[in-house]
Amino acid sequence: MKREEPGILQPVKGAGSSTIFDDVFRTIAQKMPFLLIPLINEVFGTEYSEDQEFEQLRNEHYEKFGKVITDSIIKIGGHIYHIECQSEKDGRMAVRMMEYDFAIAIERSSLSGDDIAEIDFPESCVLYIRNHKDMPKYHEVRVRFSDGQSVLYRIPVIMAKDYTVNSIFEKRLLLLLPYHILRYEHFLKSNGASQKKMEGLLNDYREINSRLLNMQDRDGREPLYVDLMELIGRIADYVIPGDNPSRERLGEIMGGQILELRSERLREEGREKGREEGREEGREEGREEGRTLEIYSMVQDGDTSPERGAKRLGITVPVLKNRMAASGYRYPEI
DSSP states (O other): OOOOSOTTOOOOTTOSSOOHHHHHHHHHHHHOGGGHHHHHHHHHOOOOOTTOOOEEOOOEEEETTEEEEOSEEEEETTEEEEEEEEOSOOTTHHHHHHHHHHHHHHHTOEEOTTSOEEOOOOEEEEEEOSOOSSOOSEEEEEEEOTTSOEEEEEEEEEEGGGOOHHHHHHTTOGGGGGGGGGGGHHHHHTTOOOHHHHHHHHHHHHHHHHHHHHHHHHHOOHHHHHHHHHHHHHHHHHHSOTTOTHHHHHHHHHTSHHHHHHHHHHHHHHHHHHHHIIIIIOOHHHHHHHHHHHHHHHHHHTSSOHHHHHHHHTSOHHHHHHHHHHTTOOOOOO
16 A cells, blocks of 8 residues: 655644654644544534634644644634644643643733733644543643632543444544554554454455545545545555555555546646656656656556566566556556
């Protein structure tokens, strides 16, 4: 399931020790923020529609001792929602969330009519994408003030592992799909031989592939589902060890029509780039990419043999096969 082209996923600037999990979540938050709305409905009991108007707010907040970067903040009507994506357990997560929310609230503070400053905390939650036992339903901090007042600050916790493929699609929680492979992370990394778990994993992804295709046909939103498939592939490629047999089998399942649609787009872009940049700007890189993708297409369609295609590219046939698969092309059965 390896992909060599950069696609939609780019490293997040200023994200510090950002991981593939952070990058995928922030990619969704920045480029597909409407996918956050069903999650907000699920956590806070709201009933926003997916075409609800919203405003993405800046996720960098400056304090005296540095910069605080949050994962996602959006405003719907008069409500501000803050969502953090977390992979590891963190004993200080409640304090971190309070720090984030305080920074958000301070930045948006105002004076009331009687000259009293008012700050409104956002509605926040933490999404845990890995399997963790004994996670609380809320992260909590008790805040005691010098005058004796005490306030319990509570942040809802939502666990990706609690959602099956069926419930993900029923609740439209599509942003959880890239992380679904983490339900099987321990099994995959241990190279377990459980046929039952293997079939469970493969059946899940057959269902994901089928339902995304059906949604794509029904809604006519091909770019969204193609991009989701890329994000699913990126995390699966990261999680599954290279020698695990599920890698190839999962690649076969997820390398169906959605990836072919993506490959057609890339092939046309490559051809156009090769023609236009090669002719008008003389960019060798554009010509080479277009030429490579065109050869992939010719081999896939049977217009030239794998041996001849590999020779034209100066590579071996096995390397050609791997590169075609990585770029979403179908290698012909000989």
